[in-house]
Amino acid sequence: MSATTFATYESRAANTEMSATRLRRAYLAETKYECLRALRAPAFALPFLLLPITLYVLFGILLAGNMSHGDKTVAKIMFVNWSVFGIMGPGMFGFGMFVATERSQGLLTLKRALPAPQAAYLLSKLVMALLFSAIVMATMTAAAAGFGRSGISLAQYVGIIVVDTLGSLPFCAIGLFIGTLATAKSAPGFANLAYLPFMHLGGLFYPLPHSVQRLEFLSPAFYLDKLGLRLVGAPSLDQLSSGAGPSSYGGPLLQIAVLAGVTLVFTALAVRRLARVG
Amino acid sequence: MNYESLAELSGVSKRFGKVLALDRFELQVRPNELLAVLGPNGAGKSTAIGLMLGLHQPDSGNARLFGDSPSNVACRRQIGVMMQEVTLAPELRVHEHIRLVASYYPDPLSADDAMTLTGTSPLAARPYGKLSSGQKRQVQFAMAMVGRPKLLFLDEPTVGLDIHSRELMWAALRELVRQGVSIVLTTHYLEEAEALSDRVVVLAKGRAIANGTVNELRALVDRKHISCVTSLSPELIATWPGVQAVNHDRGRLQITASDADIIVKQLVQADANFKELEVHRAGLAEAFTELIQEVAS
Numbered sequence: 334m335s336a337t338t339f340a341t342y343e344s345r346a347a348n349t350e351m352s353a354t355r356l357r358r359a360y361l362a363e364t365k366y367e368c369l370r371a372l373r374a375p376a377f378a379l380p381f382l383l384l385p386i387t388l389y390v391l392f393g394i395l396l397a398g399n400m401s402h403g404d405k406t407v408a409k410i411m412f413v414n415w416s417v418f419g420i421m422g423p424g425m426f427g428f429g430m431f432v433a434t435e436r437s438q439g440l441l442t443l444k445r446a447l448p449a450p451q452a453a454y455l456l457s458k459l460v461m462a463l464l465f466s467a468i469v470m471a472t473m474t475a476a477a478a479g480f481g482r483s484g485i486s487l488a489q490y491v492g493i494i495v496v497d498t499l500g501s502l503p504f505c506a507i508g509l510f511i512g513t514l515a516t517a518k519s520a521p522g523f524a525n526l527a528y529l530p531f532m533h534l535g536g537l538f539y540p541l542p543h544s545v546q547r548l549e550f551l552s553p554a555f556y557l558d559k560l561g562l563r564l565v566g567a568p569s570l571d572q573l574s575s576g577a578g579p580s581s582y583g584g585p586l587l588q589i590a591v592l593a594g595v596t597l598v599f600t601a602l603a604v605r606r607l608a609r610v611g
Numbered sequence: 612m613n614y615e616s617l618a619e620l621s622g623v624s625k626r627f628g629k630v631l632a633l634d635r636f637e638l639q640v641r642p643n644e645l646l647a648v649l650g651p652n653g654a655g656k657s658t659a660i661g662l663m664l665g666l667h668q669p670d671s672g673n674a675r676l677f678g679d680s681p682s683n684v685a686c687r688r689q690i691g692v693m694m695q696e697v698t699l700a701p702e703l704r705v706h707e708h709i710r711l712v713a714s715y716y717p718d719p720l721s722a723d724d725a726m727t728l729t730g731t732s733p734l735a736a737r738p739y740g741k742l743s744s745g746q747k748r749q750v751q752f753a754m755a756m757v758g759r760p761k762l763l764f765l766d767e768p769t770v771g772l773d774i775h776s777r778e779l780m781w782a783a784l785r786e787l788v789r790q791g792v793s794i795v796l797t798t799h800y801l802e803e804a805e806a807l808s809d810r811v812v813v814l815a816k817g818r819a820i821a822n823g824t825v826n827e828l829r830a831l832v833d834r835k836h837i838s839c840v841t842s843l844s845p846e847l848i849a850t851w852p853g854v855q856a857v858n859h860d861r862g863r864l865q866i867t868a869s870d871a872d873i874i875v876k877q878l879v880q881a882d883a884n885f886k887e888l889e890v891h892r893a894g895l896a897e898a899f900t901e902l903i904q905e906v907a908s
Contacts, residue, residue, distance in 0.1 A: 349685040351717050362714035366700075366707055373702035438698035446664040446694070448687040448715045448758070 351450075359450050360457075367457035368464055371427065381426070381465055385419030386472040394480050406567050408483035413561035414537040414570070416473050416497045417554050421532065423465035424504030425511070425524050428458055432512025433520035441607070455604070459505055466501040470494045485565055492564045500557040503592045504531075506599035507553070513606040540574035553595050556588040616640060616675070617689075617762045617793050618663045623672035624817075625658050632658040634817040635672065640762065645784065645794045647804035650814035651903055656797050659814070660764055663795070664692065677761075688716055691760035693751045695767040701740020705731060705750050708739055709757050716758030725757035730779060744771035752780065756787070763787065763794045769803060781807060805895040813899060815906040825895055832893040832901050835871035838863055840887045841878060851877055863887070 351359070372378055393411035401407035435441050444454055474490050477483055485493075507527055515523045532538075534545070535554025549555045562569055563585060616639040625633040633655045640646055640663075650656050661667045662674040665681030676686040699708055706722050709731075713719040726732040731753050734746055742750065748771055755763055765784075769777045784794060784807055798804055804811055805825050813821040813828070821828055834855065841864055845857040848866060853874060856867040868874045871890045878885045 349688045349717065351688070355714070355717060359714040362711050366703055366711050369707070370700045370702040439694060439696045440699065442666060443692065443694050443697045445666055446687070446690075446692045446764075447712060448684050448690075450715070451684065 356450060360453050363449070363453040363457040364460045367461045371431075371461045371465070377427070377430075378465075381422045382468060382472070385415060385422070385469050386476055389415035389419070389473055390476055390480070394476065398482070403482055405482070405484040406573070408477075409485060409565045409567040410562065410570060410573065412473065412477045412483055412485065413493065413565060413567065414535075414558060416470060416493060416561065417500070417535065417558045418532060418537050419469040419473055420466040420497050420501040421504050421528060421554060423469065424462045424501040425508035425528050426521070427462045427465060428505050428508030429511040429515070429524040430508075430517070430520045431458065432509055433515045434517040436512070437517040455509070455600075455607075458509070459502075462501060462505045462508075463498055466498045467494070470497050483565075489565050493561050496560050496564060497557065500560065500592060503553045503557075503595040503599070506596045506603065510599040510603040510606075513603045536569055536571055538570075540570045546571060553592055556591045560585055560588050560592075617642060617677060618681075618795070619673075619675045620659060620662055620669075621673045621675070623659075623662060623669040623674060625655075625662065625667060625669055627658075631817050633662070633669075636814075636818060638663075638812060638819065640793055640795055641810075642793055643788065643791055644809040645788050645796060645807050647796045647798065647808040647811045648814065649798070649801070649804055649811060649899060654814040655817040656814055657766075658817075660766065660795065660797060664690070664764065688758070689761045691755035691758055691763045693748075693755040693763070693765045693768055695770065697751075699739050699747075699751075701738060703739055704736055705739060705742070705753075706735040708750060709753050712754040713757045716760075719758045720756070722757065725753045728756070729753040729783065730776075745773060745776055748772055749776065749780070752783075761792060763792060765794060766797050767799065768796070769798070769800065777803075801894070801896040801899055811895070813902055815903055820906055821898075821902050828895060828898045828902075829893055832898045833869050834893040834897065835868055836891040836893070837866040837868060837871055837874055837878075838887075838889040838891075839866075839878060839885060840864070841882045841885045843878070843882050843885075848874075848878075 389411070393415045394408075397407055397411045432441075441454070471494070474494060477485065478490065508524060511523045511527065512520060531552040531554045534541070534549055534552035535558050536546075536549060537554060537558060541549065559569065618638075618640040620633075620636055620638040623633055623636045624631070636655065636659060638648075638659060648656050648659065658667060662669055663676060663681060665674070665676070665683075665687065674681055676683070677689055679686045681687065703711075706726065709722040709725055713722055713725070719725075720728070723732070726735055729749055729752050731746075731749050734742060734750065739747065739750065748768060752765075752768060755765065768784075769780055772780060781803070784796075788794060788809075796804065796807065808825055810824055811821070811828055812819050821831065840862060843864075845859050845864060848854055848864065849857045851874065853868050853870050854866060855869065858865040866874060875888065875890065878888075
């Protein structure tokens, strides 16, 4: 520290207005450093990037491919279902754990004291989760196109990537809400409490018993899965097992509305809590 | 724009559950001053700072920052903050942390300048998580001042710093005040408050129990310390009027008295071999301790 160089400090008349350019830079800087730190945290990045693709190749391509003797419908279902599984993690855990940890460590308090743009923190976390979801979708798509023998067209792949990447938003919102309630230590537990039921009730891995199917509507994964299956023209596992074949799963508008509603409600709850208690 | 007070709490009360953290508390941060806010743990210091930063809302009374509500982000663009209990992202490099905070301000220093001024340039490319606790404080100081703020809130800024780094930070703080910056300092190091402050506010049980310059606070304690080498016995000196205590320590007598001048005259008259005289006024630490004890009793 050098006091002799403080002549350069030049305490200026306070300018309290941010130009649009500087405000944009603040948002970009927050987003850039949020993504950088997430990518540099292997304990966070590797499980969410490697686990979905590993499980998809093992169970979705090799095992299901063998058991179905290369059935293209099964291959399509596997790709769509494991993709939904892949994008749930970064949203729920990325938001939940990071926000809870940063709240516990005082970082959010510091951001509230500093003149950080109001939405920059949440927006940067959102972009980070979307980035991870996009990376997950890119790896899943590469594996499916390379080994999946699913017959999914390029346009369908692009459609699924867009739908599932955006479809991570409700999971981000739920993760964010958990992050505003939980401590750093309890956040993974709470996130799992939501993550595991969502995953299983979504009907991603096995046909659900008829009695449990009545609860499917509680899982955002269920609606996202149905949107994806519609895009590739495949039935759900429930329908496949009962021999129902491709059919309407409720309108896509309803599915999109539910996912958007979950996103808005949980984001609003989280933002309200962050503003009140930090 | 000129303000009489850059930050102000007027008749503020704040309760957390059953605990009354602040009770009709008044505080003004004036332009171009270094104000030390002192108090024992739980006195209400953090609550007072939190109210000025807009982190809490007062139950009653008013909190103002640059004449406006602290929740107004435009007001907070004139402040810099250094908090004690904050953990920054360990994965980001030092220059990245500083650049991020700089991006929040309309007219900041460059990150390079902030690092030069705070001596953190050699740390620029290092991940924050790899720094020592003292280095982290230096980086947080760079983050606090990179926005070129008019008012700095510094919470225990020198915890973990070695002596050299602490003296450099003290020099930097004095220079910032000379440049027109006001600083609100909370610290448990009373010698730090004594060395730096233009004004000291002492809190206890949510109220200000003293508010003045360091000298004014020291004057609250009617006590001087005389140290000398003399052949007179401690028992004899203890009988002199005005002597509050006498101790013998490694060949020297330590005398505490309300009026040092009279005692020194008596020492000179009573002992021809009297030598090595040192006289000290009571320090801020003693004044602080006495004030807190008065409140406690």
